[in-house]
Amino acid sequence: MLRPRVIVCLDVRDGRVVKGTNFVELRDVGDPVELARRYESEGADEIVFLDISASHEGRGTLLDTVRRTAEVLFIPLTVGGGVRTEHDMNALLRAGADKVSVNSGAVRDPEVLTRGARLFGSQCVVASIDAKWSDEGPRGPGWYHHTHGGRKRTDLEAVAWARECARRGAGEILLTSMDRDGVRTGYDLELTSAVAEAVDVPVIASGGAGEASHLRDGFTRGRADAVLLAGILHDELTTVTALKKALTDWEIPVRPVRGVTEAPETGRGAGERSGSPREGTD
Numbered sequence: 001m002l003r004p005r006v007i008v009c010l011d012v013r014d015g016r017v018v019k020g021t022n023f024v025e026l027r028d029v030g031d032p033v034e035l036a037r038r039y040e041s042e043g044a045d046e047i048v049f050l051d052i053s054a055s056h057e058g059r060g061t062l063l064d065t066v067r068r069t070a071e072v073l074f075i076p077l078t079v080g081g082g083v084r085t086e087h088d089m090n091a092l093l094r095a096g097a098d099k100v101s102v103n104s105g106a107v108r109d110p111e112v113l114t115r116g117a118r119l120f121g122s123q124c125v126v127a128s129i130d131a132k133w134s135d136e137g138p139r140g141p142g143w144y145h146h147t148h149g150g151r152k153r154t155d156l157e158a159v160a161w162a163r164e165c166a167r168r169g170a171g172e173i174l175l176t177s178m179d180r181d182g183v184r185t186g187y188d189l190e191l192t193s194a195v196a197e198a199v200d201v202p203v204i205a206s207g208g209a210g211e212a213s214h215l216r217d218g219f220t221r222g223r224a225d226a227v228l229l230a231g232i233l234h235d236e237l238t239t240v241t242a243l244k245k246a247l248t249d250w251e252i253p254v255r256p257v258r259g260v261t262e263a264p265e266t267g268r269g270a271g272e273r274s275g276s277p278r279e280g281t282d
Contacts, residue, residue: 006215013026032068043240048080050079067095071096077099089119102170117171123172127170128176171202172201177191177192184211187217202226212238215252
């Protein structure tokens with residue numbers, strides 16, 4: 001059984017990492033390569049790199065930034081933003097990504113998930129769902145999936161859409177609560193547990209982490225397989241090392257931090273990269 005994972009997200013715009021609240025009021029927080037290296041050294045299990053303006057601007061992900069980031073990491077790197085076709089997936093994987101996250105492209109063409117899973121394996125295909133509650137949604141009250149960096153609401157109810165994405169071949173669901181994004185009051189546990197119950201693939205809880213107990217609740221009450229966070233790390237309010245120490249004290253069986261506790265498990269499985277940094281191919 002896979003250990004619970006602590007994943008750090010780098011939202012990137014114009015080659016720089018940014019962070020905001022509820023997907024707006026973005027501010028610059030640093031260079032993606034430097035931050036990725038820092039969070040890996042603190043014990044992050046994976047890095048998620050999201051080019052948040054690619055779909056809105058109608059362009060592909062910044063491959064050079066992906067390549068530079070992948071070259072310094074020993075842990076898995078998931079990349080998303082502007083992915084429309086299996087050819088886009090291939091380009092990102094060749095640039096050094098281990099997994100590719102698809103959001104707007106899957107709404108436009110759901111079969112891209114199936115084609116990607118067939119070509120690269122479902123473990124490489126992540127369906128990214130940005131969910132926001134609406135009392136007056138097209139199908140009644142509920143969480144609705146948004147695309148283009150949260151700018152456009154679809155008529156897709158988030159839990160049903162997660163189930164559809166998994167059926168079509170996505171090997172993982174990256175679930176972000178837009179209502180909780182950046183507010184640091186905790187993950188939307190009702191939303192997360194609803195999606196976790198609906199699918200038979202791993203679910204990553206995102207949006208709302210403010211302290212260690214929120215990560216614990218994401219795993220226990222939200223039933224997430226992994227938790228994703230960003231702002232409290234970017235603002236240096238805590239570290240991945242400290243968060244993992246707290247989770248271990250609560251008997252959440254996260255991977256230990258190298259050099260802090262015992263040596264971590266070896267092997268590429270379950271979210272670890274072994275050996276030397278992987279070089280992207282041109």
